[in-house]
Amino acid sequence: MGALLPPGPHAGDVVDLNRALAVLHALEDVGAPEAQADSLLPAEPHAFLRQFARTLPAAQQALQFVAEASERYDAPDLVRTGVVLPRRSVRLAAPVPRPGKILGVARNYSAHAAEAGGSAPLEPVLFLKAPSAVIGPEEEIVLPKHSQAVDYEGELAVVIGRVARHLPEEGALEVVAGYTVANDVSARDYQNVRGQHFIGKSCDTFAPLGPSLVTRDEISDPHDLSIRTFLSGELVQSARTKEMVFPIARILAFASKLMTLEPGDVLLTGTPAGVGMARKPPRYLQEGDVVDVEIERIGRLRSFVTVERS
Ligand code: ZN
Numbered sequence: 321m322g323a324l325l326p327p328g329p330h331a332g333d334v335v336d337l338n339r340a341l342a343v344l345h346a347l348e349d350v351g352a353p354e355a356q357a358d359s360l361l362p363a364e365p366h367a368f369l370r371q372f373a374r375t376l377p378a379a380q381q382a383l384q385f386v387a388e389a390s391e392r393y394d395a396p397d398l399v400r401t402g403v404v405l406p407r408r409s410v411r412l413a414a415p416v417p418r419p420g421k422i423l424g425v426a427r428n429y430s431a432h433a434a435e436a437g438g439s440a441p442l443e444p445v446l447f448l449k450a451p452s453a454v455i456g457p458e459e460e461i462v463l464p465k466h467s468q469a470v471d472y473e474g475e476l477a478v479v480i481g482r483v484a485r486h487l488p489e490e491g492a493l494e495v496v497a498g499y500t501v502a503n504d505v506s507a508r509d510y511q512n513v514r515g516q517h518f519i520g521k522s523c524d525t526f527a528p529l530g531p532s533l534v535t536r537d538e539i540s541d542p543h544d545l546s547i548r549t550f551l552s553g554e555l556v557q558s559a560r561t562k563e564m565v566f567p568i569a570r571i572l573a574f575a576s577k578l579m580t581l582e583p584g585d586v587l588l589t590g591t592p593a594g595v596g597m598a599r600k601p602p603r604y605l606q607e608g609d610v611v612d613v614e615i616e617r618i619g620r621l622r623s624f625v626t627v628e629r630s
Contacts, residue, residue, distance in 0.1 A: 321361075321368050322410065323383055324532060329390060330398070334410045338363040340382035340403045343396060365416055369583040372481035372497045376535060414456040415500050415533035416479055419586040422449040422527060423575060424504055428565050428590025435598035440565045444574045449504070449588070450522035457530035458622050463605060464523050465628045467507040470605045473591035474549035474557050474613035476542065477502035478568055479533055484581040492569035495581060498535040499542055501613050501621040503528040503549075504588050508597045508604070528613075528623045529586070539617060542568055547592060550612040551603070559592030561615075 322334040341361045345353035361378040362368050368375045386403060389395040398404040426445040427433035433440045455461070463470050481497025504521065505528070511520030539545070542561060549557035566574075568589060575581060596603040605611070609625035 321363060321365055321379070322405070323379065324407075325386070325404070328387070330386075330404050332407050334405045334407055335383065335386050336363075336403060336405060337361055337379050337382045339401070340386055341378060343401050343403055344382065344385040347394060347396070366418070366584045369416070369479065369481055369497055372583060376497075376537075412457050412531050414454050414529040415498075416529060416584055416586055417454060417456070419451045419454065420582050420584050422451055422453075422586045422588065423447070424449050424521065424588045425566070425571055425590040428571075429559060429563050429592045430565060431559070431563070431593035432591055432595065433565070435593050435595070444566045444571045446571075446575060447517055447521065449527060450518075451527075453505075453522050453524060453527035455525050455528050455623070457528070458624070459528065460525065460626045461503075461505055461528065461605065461611070461623045462523075462525045463607065463625065463627045464507065465630065467509055467520075467523070468604070469508040469513075469597065469602070471506050471508050471596040472549060472551065472556075472605060472611050472613075473504035473506060473595055474547055474615075475502045475504050475588045475591050476545065476547060476561055476615055476618075477529060478542070478572075478587040478589060480581045480585040480587070481536075481583050483583065484572070484576050485579075487573045487576040487581075489569045489573040492572040492576075493536065493542070495572065496536045496542075496568070497583070498533040499539055499615075499618055500529055500533050501531070501615050501618050502586075502588050503611060503613050503621060503623060504591060505605075512597075528611075528621055530621050531619045534618045545618070546616040548614045549594065550610075550614070551596070551605075552609050552611075556596075556599075556603075557592050557594035561589070563592065564589060
């Protein structure tokens with residue numbers, strides 16, 4: 321796992337958290353510093369999320385070390401030791417490259433429910449999206465040759481950081497590790513026309529996630545964020561997350577009545593109005609499109625659209 325650095329001598333660069341902790345431990349004469357760092361702050365995202373209550377403080381300790389290193393007389397060169405990596409040398413991956421499960425919520429913004437020809441549901445309507453559909457930021461959404469109606473859906477994504485069953489709604493957000501940005505790409509000709517909801521949501525590359533995981537402690541209210549989608553530069557979706565029909569805590573409580581939520585699971589919280597199928601005429605994704613989903617305080621998730629070639 322890496323962390324983007326705030327303003328300072330390395331602003332915008334990336335910290336290799338595992339490496340930072342190993343270097344700090346070496347300075348402090350901890351035995352086997354690399355093995356210690358691997359145990360306390362694993363580099364692999366799923367391992368990081370599985371022990372989130374322990375890895376988050378370790379990550380904060382590693383960042384603190386980097387922030388203070390410029391003032392330490394014995395500080396090693398952070399770039400030379402591989403602790404700080406120039407942003408341009410790093411390719412960001414999805415924050416959760418292979419979630420255990422991806423839960424989606426249908427019609428969770430009233431204006432979107434209306435444009436889709438329905439009303440807001442009485443309880444959260446959940447569906448599964450295949451984890452194999454995940455891609456990272458700046459990667460390609462591949463339009464399957466057997467679909468002619470692939471659509472975008474900008475969404476706030478919630479990443480689970482604790483095992484949870486029968487969560488009370490109050491305090492449910494405590495199981496959240498953090499938030500990221502998602503595009504719930506959907507083949508409408510399968511999802512709607514053929515009633516094939518699962519396959520229409522689960523084609524390869526249909527779950528762009530990123531660019532980063534912003535931990536829960538940094539977002540005091542996930543329902544006070546602007547969310548916008550741009551299709552090849554044109555603003556097509558614009559809303560605030562307070563417009564959700566069911567707040568995140570309600571959805572987590574509802575889902576956990578029936579199934580265990582696990583670290584590394586991802587909840588997509590629904591899309592606002594403005595999807596391509598509701599435009600007159602409909603505007604589906606085409607080769608060469610660039611889709612940007614932007615959420616306040618989290619960042620901008622960019623995807624490039626290409627077509628399947630056989
Ligand atoms: Zn969706």
